Amino acid sequence: MTTMLSVNLNAIAMLRNRRDLPWPSVTGLGRIALSAGAHGLTVHPRPDQRHVRFSDLPEIRALIDEEFPDAEFNIEGYPSDEFLSLVVDARAEQVTLVPDDPSQPTSDHGWDFGAQADFLKPIVARLKSEGARVSLFADADPAQIEAAAGTGCDRIELYTGPYGATHSDPKAAAEWVEKLGATADAAHRLGLGVNAGHDLTVQNLPPLVARIPELAEVSIGHGLTADALEYGMAEAVRRFRRACGQDV
Incomplete structure (x- = not known):
């Protein structure tokens, strides 16, 4: 399986929001990312709109529909009534x-x-009835995965923040790769797909992909945006695609 890359646009939106100006363009940089081979775009529309604004969502939807029909729009957030309405729309x-x-x-x-799980089950069912694939954010804990599968979700997304924090400690990094891998193994045994995200970089992605060869998707914002400041968005996407094991 090839691990796909979804580019999280929140950091770009946060930079834009520092001024009452339309740049950097969230959709413009999303277009560059998709043109460079990203599989999709991710946003996390928080209630206070401090990052992506609600008004960005239809513009990103239109970008994908009109120019990149094979790409995916991944929206993450806490399932409030407001959030659920946004993702359905x-x-x-x-x-x-x-x-x-x-x-x-x-x-x-x-x-x-x-x-x-009982809170999540009806929400998962509602979203799936709307045609969405549903992924649930999960810690590196294999013991939790049976209950996760019981919600009816399609995938889990491994929270990789603690792994990212081991950037200067190779021994701890290896331990976290194994914890995440064991959790992915438990998910795959139960028929769940596995995504991953949070503080992933060009440096720490390859060991994770090697341990979890069936890793379906990574969504990356902070590290990729930081790389884009140095290399440009298109080259940053290509760097992360290579780190995912893709031929670029």
């Missing part, structure tokens, strides 16, 4: 549900599936 191919408090600066943990 945007016709997201994939919806990634995260257990964020609105005040969190970024996603920093997965669902407690044992405690929250």
Whole structure:
């Protein structure tokens, strides 16, 4: 399986929002990313719209429909009524549900599936009835995966933040790769697809992909945007595609 790359546009939107100006263009840089071979675009529309704005969603949808019909729109967020309305209106191919408090600066943990499965089941069913693939944010904990599968979701997204934090500690990095790999193994045994995201880089992606050869997709924003400042968006996408094991 080839691991696909979805480019998270939130960091670009946050930079744009520092001024009351239309640049950097969220859709413009999304277009460059898709032209460079990204499989899709990811956004996380938070309630306070401090990153991607609600008004960005139809523009990104139109970009994909009109210029990149084979690409996917992945929208992630906490499943409030407002969020669910947004993703249904945007016709997201994939919806990634995260257990964020609105005040969190970024996603920093997965669902407690044992405690929250009954909450998630009807939401997953509703989104699937709308034609979306549903992925649930998950910690590196194989014991949680049976309950995750019980929600009816299609995939889990491994929260890789702790792995990203080991950037200067090779021993700890190897330990986290194994924890994430064991969780992916548990998911695959139960028929779930596996995505991953958070603090992934060109350097730490290859070991993860090697340990999880059936990793379906990674969504990357902060590290890719940082690379884009140095290399440009198109080359940053190509660098991350190579790190995913793609021929570029």
